[in-house]
Amino acid sequence: MARILVIDDDSHTLRLIEFALTKAGHTVVTASRGIEGLQKAFQAPPDLAVIDLMMPQMDGYEVCRRLRQNEQTAETPILVFTARIQEIDRQAALEAGANEFLTKTATPGELVSQVEALLAGKVSGPGAQARPGQAIALFSLRGGVGVSSLAVNLAVALARQPHQKVALLDLCFLSSSVPLMLNVRPKFILAELSREETPISLDSLEKYMMAHSSGVKVLSTVLSPARAAPLSAQTTEHVLSVLKGGFNYIIIDTPSSLDDMTLTALRASAQILLILVPEVTSVQAAVLTLQTFRSLGLADEAIVPVVNHIFAKGGLSLGTIQSALKRPVKAVIPHEPELLVLAINSGTPLVLSQPSSAMATAIQKLASTAWK
Amino acid sequence: MDIYGRGFIVADFFTHTYRISARTDTRKRSLADHLNDRLTSYLELYETFVSRLHKPSEIIASYNLASLRKDGITFVILAAEKETSERHAYGYFSKQLYDVFLTVPSFEIRGKLQVTGKLDLHVLLVKGTENFISLSNPVASPCLFPNITFTGGTVLVNKSRIELFCISEAS
Numbered sequence: 001m002a003r004i005l006v007i008d009d010d011s012h013t014l015r016l017i018e019f020a021l022t023k024a025g026h027t028v029v030t031a032s033r034g035i036e037g038l039q040k041a042f043q044a045p046p047d048l049a050v051i052d053l054m055m056p057q058m059d060g061y062e063v064c065r066r067l068r069q070n071e072q073t074a075e076t077p078i079l080v081f082t083a084r085i086q087e088i089d090r091q092a093a094l095e096a097g098a099n100e101f102l103t104k105t106a107t108p109g110e111l112v113s114q115v116e117a118l119l120a121g122k123v124s125g126p127g128a129q130a131r132p133g134q135a136i137a138l139f140s141l142r143g144g145v146g147v148s149s150l151a152v153n154l155a156v157a158l159a160r161q162p163h164q165k166v167a168l169l170d171l172c173f174l175s176s177s178v179p180l181m182l183n184v185r186p187k188f189i190l191a192e193l194s195r196e197e198t199p200i201s202l203d204s205l206e207k208y209m210m211a212h213s214s215g216v217k218v219l220s221t222v223l224s225p226a227r228a229a230p231l232s233a234q235t236t237e238h239v240l241s242v243l244k245g246g247f248n249y250i251i252i253d254t255p256s257s258l259d260d261m262t263l264t265a266l267r268a269s270a271q272i273l274l275i276l277v278p279e280v281t282s283v284q285a286a287v288l289t290l291q292t293f294r295s296l297g298l299a300d301e302a303i304v305p306v307v308n309h310i311f312a313k314g315g316l317s318l319g320t321i322q323s324a325l326k327r328p329v330k331a332v333i334p335h336e337p338e339l340l341v342l343a344i345n346s347g348t349p350l351v352l353s354q355p356s357s358a359m360a361t362a363i364q365k366l367a368s369t370a371w372k
Numbered sequence: 373m374d375i376y377g378r379g380f381i382v383a384d385f386f387t388h389t390y391r392i393s394a395r396t397d398t399r400k401r402s403l404a405d406h407l408n409d410r411l412t413s414y415l416e417l418y419e420t421f422v423s424r425l426h427k428p429s430e431i432i433a434s435y436n437l438a439s440l441r442k443d444g445i446t447f448v449i450l451a452a453e454k455e456t457s458e459r460h461a462y463g464y465f466s467k468q469l470y471d472v473f474l475t476v477p478s479f480e481i482r483g484k485l486q487v488t489g490k491l492d493l494h495v496l497l498v499k500g501t502e503n504f505i506s507l508s509n510p511v512a513s514p515c516l517f518p519n520i521t522f523t524g525g526t527v528l529v530n531k532s533r534i535e536l537f538c539i540s541e542a543s
Contacts, residue, residue, distance in 0.1 A: 092429030
């Protein structure tokens, strides 16, 4: 069973957590101050840390940050357990390095379940790191169906799983919206890679990546439309193979075309999420895409249809869509335009700004399926 | 919220410039009763964590003991849904739910108000003896930072701080 470090300044809460976790079979080490907890963590890194936010002298955010900065504890799963209930607190905790956030309104049973879930992630962690990264491409032949927003949210949801390094490769070189959706500013574009040494190393590639507070690293192909240029098939293939060596997941936001760059990215992907909306032209485009993929020899089992409800009413039924595609739909993303627009405008992905919304929940479910 | 049955309530207290997360001992009463108690003008706070409104997750100060003027509180957000005064728990009149939008200094607050009997805004806001009114399912946003929202089970709003009070039948 796991060795768990619990840091909480409240002695009653500390005893209660210790009792619940010990009863579940874990070894519990306690600390009543942030600095004391850090010392214990650095002396003997725990399998997991449960941290309160509101502590005197050093608050829980700072404890999370210092644990992440230390090489020994950089990968330790962190569960923040706090009486602060606001969404802004959850966001700040995740940005400080926590993997999960639980409010003290939760029962001891819920706390234990959350700890077990995080530990289960850790068990699969090293194996996941040892194997090459998995590319997941999001594609639609028809634009305006929400491919980029799904790619952004899926990447962030995957990055929130323990021990997952996630890259988001933005191949929409003509109309990229990924940097805006994450509120990051690209400094370099992939097309400039040709000036770099050959072959491109992971270190040189990381210079071109923008780090988002969620942990996602973004690689963009566009700085301005005037400087927009697609990558060659060879560069795309090489970039993806380098990324697979350094990241567990590479989420690819593809343009609505089947040029050499896009086809290479699709071929290199373990999964292709075919995004469609429940209306006739989108479904027709998806059917044509499936036929084209078949003729191009793309692995049929890699293609996963996902229905994105971008309008409220009047859409085709799931049954109609599935019979047109002749395959099941893996995920249905519910309609939540107000929250999504707010998230896009604020530059904070929905899975971070409104994690309990129906749309964020569906995306998190999709991410956890991919993760497992 | 009664933390593991110890009579303490943890809440977010808001003035028009600060967020104060703290616990207070309500001595087994509700916080609404405690706030509406006219015999005391201060609230004793324990384990107090202060944040500025423009960065409400950043803790700038923490103290084990603090005192907060009740009339300086703009509103209080609690996790629990049932935090109303005990006096509202019983009654022979029918209860009606209303959607409320109100403004207080620096904030706009939306929530649901339960009214027993006929709605009379004058009684509710002026003649009533309680200093704080309770709304359920609240969403409070600083008007200068509308992307930040504070939610909870209940909000207790200081009536003397209310500037605009809008009400309609619950949708």
